[in-house]
Structure formats: structure tokens, C-alpha cells
Amino acid sequence: MSEIPTALAELNEQEVARLVRERLDAGDDPMAILNDCRRGMDIVGERYKAGDYFLSELIVSGEIFKDSMKLIEPHLKTDANASATRVVLGTVKGDIHNIGKDIVAVLLKGAGFEVHDLGIDVKPATFVDKLKETGAPILGMSGLLTPSFDSMKETIEAVKEAGLRDKVKIVIGGGVVTELVLRHTGADAFTDDGLEGVEICRRFVQEVK
Amino acid sequence: MTPRERVWAAVRLEPYDRAPVIPIIGQFAARQAGMASLDRDSNRMSAVEALRKNFDDMGGYDGKIVAGVTWPISSWRANAPRGRRVLPGQDGVPDNFSVQYDEQVTMTVEDYDTIISKGWNAFCEEYFPRVSGLSLEQIEEYNRGLLDIYLEDAAYWKARGIEVIAGALVVSCEMTLSLARTFPQFTLDLHRMPDRVQAALEAMVPDFIENVLRDTKASGVPWVHISLERGSGAYYNLKTYERFFFPQLKKIVDAVTAKGVACWLHMDTDWTLNLPYLRELPRNMCVCDFDSITDIFKAKEILGGHMCIMGDVSPSLLSLGTVDEVNAYCNRLIDVVGRDGGFIMSSGCEVPLDAKFENVKAMIDSVKNRPYPVSA
Numbered sequence: 001m002s003e004i005p006t007a008l009a010e011l012n013e014q015e016v017a018r019l020v021r022e023r024l025d026a027g028d029d030p031m032a033i034l035n036d037c038r039r040g041m042d043i044v045g046e047r048y049k050a051g052d053y054f055l056s057e058l059i060v061s062g063e064i065f066k067d068s069m070k071l072i073e074p075h076l077k078t079d080a081n082a083s084a085t086r087v088v089l090g091t092v093k094g095d096i097h098n099i100g101k102d103i104v105a106v107l108l109k110g111a112g113f114e115v116h117d118l119g120i121d122v123k124p125a126t127f128v129d130k131l132k133e134t135g136a137p138i139l140g141m142s143g144l145l146t147p148s149f150d151s152m153k154e155t156i157e158a159v160k161e162a163g164l165r166d167k168v169k170i171v172i173g174g175g176v177v178t179e180l181v182l183r184h185t186g187a188d189a190f191t192d193d194g195l196e197g198v199e200i201c202r203r204f205v206q207e208v209k
Numbered sequence: 210m211t212p213r214e215r216v217w218a219a220v221r222l223e224p225y226d227r228a229p230v231i232p233i234i235g236q237f238a239a240r241q242a243g244m245a246s247l248d249r250d251s252n253r254m255s256a257v258e259a260l261r262k263n264f265d266d267m268g269g270y271d272g273k274i275v276a277g278v279t280w281p282i283s284s285w286r287a288n289a290p291r292g293r294r295v296l297p298g299q300d301g302v303p304d305n306f307s308v309q310y311d312e313q314v315t316m317t318v319e320d321y322d323t324i325i326s327k328g329w330n331a332f333c334e335e336y337f338p339r340v341s342g343l344s345l346e347q348i349e350e351y352n353r354g355l356l357d358i359y360l361e362d363a364a365y366w367k368a369r370g371i372e373v374i375a376g377a378l379v380v381s382c383e384m385t386l387s388l389a390r391t392f393p394q395f396t397l398d399l400h401r402m403p404d405r406v407q408a409a410l411e412a413m414v415p416d417f418i419e420n421v422l423r424d425t426k427a428s429g430v431p432w433v434h435i436s437l438e439r440g441s442g443a444y445y446n447l448k449t450y451e452r453f454f455f456p457q458l459k460k461i462v463d464a465v466t467a468k469g470v471a472c473w474l475h476m477d478t479d480w481t482l483n484l485p486y487l488r489e490l491p492r493n494m495c496v497c498d499f500d501s502i503t504d505i506f507k508a509k510e511i512l513g514g515h516m517c518i519m520g521d522v523s524p525s526l527l528s529l530g531t532v533d534e535v536n537a538y539c540n541r542l543i544d545v546v547g548r549d550g551g552f553i554m555s556s557g558c559e560v561p562l563d564a565k566f567e568n569v570k571a572m573i574d575s576v577k578n579r580p581y582p583v584s585a
Contacts (some may be wrong), residue, residue: 055444059396094306096295099392121301146528146561147305175478175502178525191531192502 003116008040011060020071030075037068041110060078062106086136090118092143092151101142103194111198124158131164137208138201139170152185169204173197212271216372219517220471221493221552228576229271234246238263238308241479253358272372277359307562315340316389321409329416374473376430378420382413382457387439388583409454414457418464426469434473442482455486465495477558481501484511501557507544518546519553522572527564532571539575545580
């Protein structure tokens with residue numbers, strides 16, 4: 001097995017960068033290198049699920065993954081996301097909290113999803129436009145404040161009005177998002193955990209196949 | 210019992226006539242009064258009046274989390290700038306949202322070294338003007354204006370027998386740096402330069418203690434609010450907590466409780482993993498206040514008989530739930546967490562501004578209507 005997954009899982013920033021550069025210089029397939037980085041992220045995820053890693057390790061590993069992508073991407077001959085499932089992601093209208101949403105974006109990329117991150121304070125129409133443009137089958141919405149629940153609901157109504165609801169699976173997330181909020185908004189799933197958000201998206205992929 | 214006696218009985222784990230209730234009410238009162246927000250800059254007296262009216266509309270409760278509209282005295286040294294402050298109606302944010310912060314990096318890596326060599330307060334005298342664009346004189350003058358309102362309002366509540374439970378504010382050392390560096394960047398700093406971060410955290414403690422003792426003396430309110438969030442097991446492993454975060458908290462709590470200052474530990478996010486450490490803090494002088502994410506029932510098992518537990522009716526329940534659902538949860542809190550006392554009913558963090566009036570009232574009334582169980 002390549003050393004990259006292990007080094008990434010051990011959060012060894014310098015070693016991962018050295019190994020990625022070394023393999024690129026040696027002419028290795030950049031897609032294979034990228035997949036090794038993704039395997040490292042998978043190990044991080046397994047350790048998180050086992051309770052050995054915490055949010056801080058997800059952040060550090062995400063940073064290493066992003067830095068590795070920067071090294072690898074210029075060498076890719078085809079789009080790394082050519083066959084990836086697209087996810088439209090954003091913090092909903094009125095809410096400017098980005099930390100949780102940003103973590104989920106990196107984790108989704110590490111898991112091989114093509115992420116269209118619309119940022120913060122995203123209006124319902126903007127979500128709908130991006131869903132139409134990308135054909136993404138998954139929408140992820142984040143919010144930390146209770147008024148965000150209505151913004152989520154409003155967005156889901158807009159998705160319905162656009163005739164996309166049966167084509168798009170929707171997950172909502174945030175520190176105070178609960179079953180009550182799921183019922184209020186009409187989303188398909190909820191989570192307060194970034195990695196669980198990735199698992200939900202993987203499950204959605206199976207369901208929409 | 211008077212409200213004040215009831216609150217102190219809860220803190221000291223002594224019998225009381227019923228559990229006290231101290232909802233964390235700020236923006237909710239403004240909304241009930243038809244104001245867009247409790248803006249500490251433009252409508253201070255209206256905000257104070259809205260809070261007083263809301264207290265009476267709710268039928269009263271036992272403690273106010275703070276007098277005036279914000280924290281007293283040296284709060285500018287105790288709370289790192291959080292980047293850009295966005296008010297409702299500003300930058301396209303709808304009126305029905307509360308004040309938010311667009312977190313930005315306001316502190317450099319080199320600033321760690323300044324904190325290590327000069328301490329926190331000396332660093333602030335250079336840091337706050339740099340970040341805010343205001344002179345020290347302007348910052349002090351602004352703060353004096355807030356203090357005047359604080360003292361007037363604290364006297365008002367004292368005259369009514371209501372306990373004010375924050376005479377000083379401390380944002381935990383790690384959260385202060387995390388706000389100044391941003392959470393992701395501070396996490397990377399801990400990974401890349403652990404010794405430097407640890408030295409900075411340790412260097413902050415003496416000034417934090419000094420600030421608390423000075424502020425509680427000046428306010429006449431022997432309570433400090435210690436804002437904890439970003440050091441919890443929701444974010445960091447216990448090895449990190451043991452090395453970087455808990456030692457600083459313990460030093461501050463030990464020092465100020467020894468001088469008679471009670472500690473209100475405001476513990477947002479999930480602290481379930483960290484609960485056993487809290488038994489190392491002084492008995493009968495701390496309140497652990499949970500925001501609905503920590504397992505408060507586990508907290509009762511671990512901390513019951515050692516420190517008072519406060520919380521944790523969730524914001525979602527107060528906004529979206531029914532009165533019956535609120536009553537059911539509050540009754541469970543009274544019966545389980547409230548058994549044998551040492552419990553304060555409260556909202557999980559701040560009552561959201563879009564909470565239903567009847568739900569908040571149901572939470573407040575719950576302790577008035579239901580006796581707390583006492584073991585034989």
C-alpha cells in the first residue's frame with residue numbers, strides 16, 4: 001500500500017506533501033495519487049467514527065487534503081470529478097455561519113463528491129439555479145440559528161416549485177438541527193455531525209441510483 | 210425564599226423551596242417589544258426597558274444573566290474581537306435574524322509571542338486599537354457608557370431581590386484565541402506549533418484572574434460568566450483538553466472562587482466527554498450551564514452533589530415545539546436533574562428570538578408548578 005494514506009491518516013503534513021511531490025516527479029498517475037489521498041481521508045473518517053479522532057483531526061486532515069489537491073490538480077489530464085456525484089451546498093438565507101459548512105465541503109471532496117459550495121446567506125433562488133445548472137441530485141443546507149429553519153423550509157418550497165423535489169435529496173445540518181426541524185422543513189435527513197453528513201450523502205447516492 | 214436565596218441555595222447544593230429558573234433572555238425580549246434587535250450601541254435604554262417588561266410579562270423569574278445590555282467593565286479585554294459584526298437588516302441579512310459575527314483572522318502567529326512576553330492585558334492595549342480602529346481612550350469611554358447602564362440596571366434588579374449572575378466576563382483562554390485566529394486556524398496552530406500556543410494560553414491566565422477580581426469588585430456582583438465552547442470534546446480529544454485547556458480553566462476557577470466569586474460555566478456544544486474533569490473544580494461554587502447538546506442527565510450522574518447544573522431546554526423546542534412538549538421536557542429535567550436540588554432551570558444557551566412566548570413561559574412556570582423530588 002502507498003505510504004500516502006498512512007501519512008495522511010497520521011496527520012503528517014510535511015510527509016504527505018513530500019510523498020505527493022515525489023510521486024508526481026516520478027511520473028505516477030496523478031489520479032492514483034489523488035485516490036491514495038482519499039483513502040487517507042477514509043481512514044481519518046473511520047477513526048472519527050471509532051471515537052479516536054475528533055473534529056480537530058477532521059480539520060487538520062482536510063487541510064492536508066486541500067494542500068495535496070493543489071499539488072495534484074495541475075497534473076490531472078481529465079477532470080478529477082468527471083464521474084463524481086454533485087452536491088450543492090450552502091448556509092441558508094440570513095445565516096452567515098460557515099465553519100460547519102466548510103468542514104462538510106472538504107469532507108465531501110475527500111470522499112470523492114463534486115461540491116458546489118455557494119457560501120453563506122444563500123437565497124432559495126440561488127440554490128435552485130445551481131441545482132438546475134449542475135443537475136446535482138443532492139442539496140445540503142446548513143444553519144446555526146433558529147430563523148434558519150424557515151430559510152431551509154423556504155428553500156425546499158422553492159425546490160418543489162421548480163419541479164426538482166423528486167430529483168433532489170436534501171440534507172440539513174447545524175448545531176441545533178433536530179428531528180423537530182426535519183419535520184418543520186420537509187428535508188430528507190438531518191445531522192449535527194459533518195462526517196455523518198457525508199455518510200448521508202453516500203446513502204443518497206445509493207437511493208437515487 | 211427570595212429569588213436570591215433560592216439561587217444561592219442551588220449553587221451551594223442546599224435545600225430550597227423549588228428549583229430556581231434563570232432563562233437566558235436577550236434578543237427574545239427585543240422581539241417581543243417589537244424591536245429589531247437589542248442593539249447595545251443605538252438603543253440601550255430601550256433594550257433595558259424591553260428586558261424589564263419581558264421579565265414582568267413572563268411572570269418573573271429568579272435571576273438575570275446580566276444587568277444592562279452587555280457585560281460589565283473590562284469586557285473588551287475579556288472578549289476577543291470576532292471579526293465583522295452583522296446586525297439584522299444589514300448586508301442583506303433579514304430582520305428576523307439575531308446579531309451574527311463574520312469570523313475573521315484578527316490575530317497573527319507573531320501575536321502569540323507578544324502574549325507570551327507581555328501578558329494578555331498589555332497585548333490588548335496594542336491589539337484592540339489595531340483591530341477596531343479606535344484609540345484606547347475611545348474604547349474606555351465606550352465601555353464606561355455600558356458600565357453606567359450596567360450599574361443602574363444591577364441596582365434595579367437588586368432592589369427587586371433578583372440575583373444578577375454575571376459581574377464579570379471571561380471567555381476561556383482557548384476560545385479567546387480561537388475567536389481571534391478563527392476556529393480552523395487555531396486548530397491548525399495547535400497542530401503545527403503546540404508549545405507556542407500552550408505558552409500563550411498559560412501567559413493569559415494571571416491577567417484573566419486579575420480582570421475577574423477587579424470587575425466583580427467594581428460591579429458588586431460576585432459572579433463571573435466563563436464562556437466555554439471551543440475546548441469541548443465536540444472539537445478536541447481529551448489529550449489536548451488535558452494539556453492545553455483544562456489547566457487554565459482550573460487555575461482561573463480556583464483563584465476566583467477562593468476570593469468568593471461564583472463561576473457560571475457557560476458550556477455550549479457537547480461536553481459529555483469532559484464532565485469528569487469538572488469534579489476537580491471547587492465544590493459548591495460553580496454552575497455548569499449546558500445548551501442542550503451535552504447529555505445533561507449524564508452530567509447529573511457525574512457532577513450531582515458536586516456542583517449545580519443549569520439548562521438545557523433546546524432552542525429548537527422553544528421555537529418549534531408545543532407547550533405540551535416543553536412541559537414534558539421540563540418535567541423530566543425537574544424529576545431527574547433536579548432530584549435533591551442543585552439545579553437551575555434554563556434555556557439551552559440564549560432563548561432564540563423567534564421562540565414562542567407560550568413556550569418560554571411554560572419553561573419558566575414549570576418549576577413553579579412542580580415540586581422537586583428529594584431522595585429518602
